[in-house]
């Protein structure tokens with residue numbers, strides 16, 4: 001099992017009492033599976049992704065990625081696991097402003113030691129980025145930056161892709177088209193994909209769906 005989450009719990013400080021956001025979430029995802037995570041605003045979707053990515057720690061429960069229990073890993077081991085195994089596509093693109101679009105595309109692949117020119121060229125072509133490779137992020141539209149962020153993650157061939165509303169900044173038609181490319185390319189790379197979306201239409205395109213409500217997945 002690529003991703004195995006057991007009884008995950010997370011609360012945040014509140015006034016007067018702590019607010020329980022995740023109240024025993026369990027979920028498993030196999031290599032090559034795609035899962036859409038839906039849930040109302042504030043239901044804890046981003047919190048769950050952040051814990052799976054190891055960017056924050058749960059209060060209790062386990063997150064195993066490729067058999068490694070990450071919730072007790074030290075920061076350095078966690079960073080290495082993230083670099084080697086996990087790809088993130090968040091709403092903030094986090095492109096590096098001083099690097100061109102092409103350099104941004106190869107950045108994570110290079111860090112992970114998996115730079116592959118042919119694969120990257122294919123991603124750039126499919127995502128319509130080929131004519132933009134020498135531009136800097138500030139010279140790109142929001143939608144173009146979003147496609148670079150998606151391409152950068154795919155270029156590194158992570159085993160697990162975590163995406164939080166990856167097409168949230170695009171209009172409905174572009175969003176559909178980019179999502180389809182994202183799904184095609186992540187399937188070609190063999191990755192498992194866990195994607196947060198508000199759109200039932202987009203969720204329906206993925207193999208599995210899970211709904212987060214009252215801190216659990218029903």
Ligand SMILES: Nc1ncnc2c1ncn2[C@@H]1O[C@H](COP(=O)(O)OP(=O)(O)OP(=O)(O)O)[C@@H](O)[C@H]1O
Pocket residue numbers: 012013021039040041042043044045046047048
């Ligand atoms: N660092 C934090 N400190 C305190 N509260 C937090 C923190 N992060 C998230 N929360 C709270 O946890 C709840 C869940 O937030 P989260 O962002 O996970 O929801 P979401 O389902 O992703 O929402 P949306 O769909 O609006 O993005 C919210 O009530 C939020 O205010």
